[in-house]
Amino acid sequence: MTATLEPIFGNGIALNSWAFAFFFAAAVLIYYVLPRRVRPYELVGASLVFFMLAGNGWQFLPYIIGAAALAYGCSMGIQHLRARRIDSPNQHSDGRGHLRGYCAALLALYIILVFGMFMLFRCSSFFFSTVKGIGELFTINVAGGKLNLVAPLGLGYWTLSSISYVTDVYRGVTPAEHNPFKLLLFMSFFPQMTCGPITHMNWVREQLFAGQRFSYKNLRFGVQRMLWGYFKKMVVADRVSLYITTVYQAPNDHPGFYLAVAILLFGIQIYCDFSGCIDIALGAAEVFGIKLPEDFKSPFFSKTFQDFWHHWHITLSLWMKEYIFYPVLKSKLLQSIRKSLKKHAGKAVSKKVPTYIAMLCTWFMVGFWHCGMWVGGSWKYILCAGIFPCIVMILGDLFDPLFQKISKALHFKTESGGFQLFRYLRTIFLVYASNWWIFNASSLHNAVQIFKALFSNFNPWILVDNSSLFKCGLTQQDFGLIFVCVALIFAVEIIHHNGYHIREWIAAQPIVLRWVIYYAGLFAVIIFGIYGPGFDASTFIYKG
């Protein structure tokens, strides 16, 4: 597993590379050596250097700098026009209407250009394959191919963050940033460029631009969190991926329980990969004294399916709620539908129908965003990351009164520990059933293959025959290690879920025990981490 470190250096500057460790150490050192007022500018420089190194060259710099310049121009323009509207109360209402129209035009210009860039880089192959597929349905041969564009680093994340910023300026929720370098930092802060989190200007403005004082606690806690992230990513996620890849690539050769184990492990992989990356990003930011928003809050302890998505990829959910769900639900069309239904179908229906329509629009956008995040994005993402979860949620809401009647009739003790456990397991099952088993398939066709192969062979004995499972990329020792690590991660989740903070506990221990824990974590990653020939350090499932 740990054959050589050389390939890690050869793979650019991914968050889990040695190159990143050196870059990060240099960036931190220079940050705290410089005077406080210069520190935000050092972060801008470091972020642009990271952007170049991770993107294999300077050619992607114009995109983020251009987008930041456009966001700066549009937000300043909107703020100027808003001020004129407010300062001219006696102006004819039509005049103020024009000013409002100009503000809306600037917002629309920004969204169209930046989201257009996201679609060009991220969704062109999806559009080509969709048009081609529709053509084939009508036996029309559609010419054309793929653009094969390589997207700028973090495009999926800074597109959403910057749209939220310009929209908030338009809504009057946040003031426009007068310093273009600070706006560039908001959009390009390097810890966020791999997997997010997606931030709003109001959340980070003061911290990002303050030029933080050095704090040993921030350094220690930040590095601890990064180490925990590396542990989840390199020891667990990258290890289980070896089995999953082997089985998913040839589902017909690995039917029945081989696939069931792969699907089960994928839940572990996606959680450890994504939350591990977020831990690295949040820990790195904490070293600079910057607290980024959490993206995960014990999602596996969610009593309902809807609750799960409030605790998983939280910043994406919040973004979609504020910028898609609310505006769609409050639109004139849905409000007129609501009023009409209230008259003709009653209050309950008038609340449900517009809400469900808005949910479908929102979840379609969630699916579409996921579709753009992966090379060769397909309808698979729109279905499993968007439409299917939405349908489960709507059905859950519709049948909730029935479920409550049943549990009342059967005298279920809904507050008992056993019933809570049932609810947790039900939620996880629904997440697997609606999303995760498809998510890792290479296409919808592959997903169908997997579904068929899953039920084509009943072979539970492979779980206990002590050999079959160990021919799919992982040894018996690997499975043992995964079991121990998952138990450890689960224990930490339980502790956090109950409101205790492990880093505070470690900080309160005697110095010898503290350093034993630090070294144990460091060597666990170095010894048990997956790297070596064939390993690509740049692969994060949610890499933007």
Place this chain on the structure above:
Amino acid sequence: MNDTELYQRLDAVFQDVFDDDDIHVSADTTADDIEDWDSLEHINLISSIEDEFGMKFSMGEVTEMRNVGEMAELVKARATK
């Protein structure tokens, strides 16, 4: 419109939206205090308040309301325009 009348009318809207005649709101009431007041119901509530008072809130105002007190202040400010 004085505060008593304003809060009486807000009570009526909340009771209608959340189907609970026992709801009585105050300036400090937040979404945490009313079981069904989640993100799905928030816009329905806002729309019902808009209907009741014959006014429109901007999306910025909708997303920034932290409690019923802020909601009431917005209604009062809009009513005096």
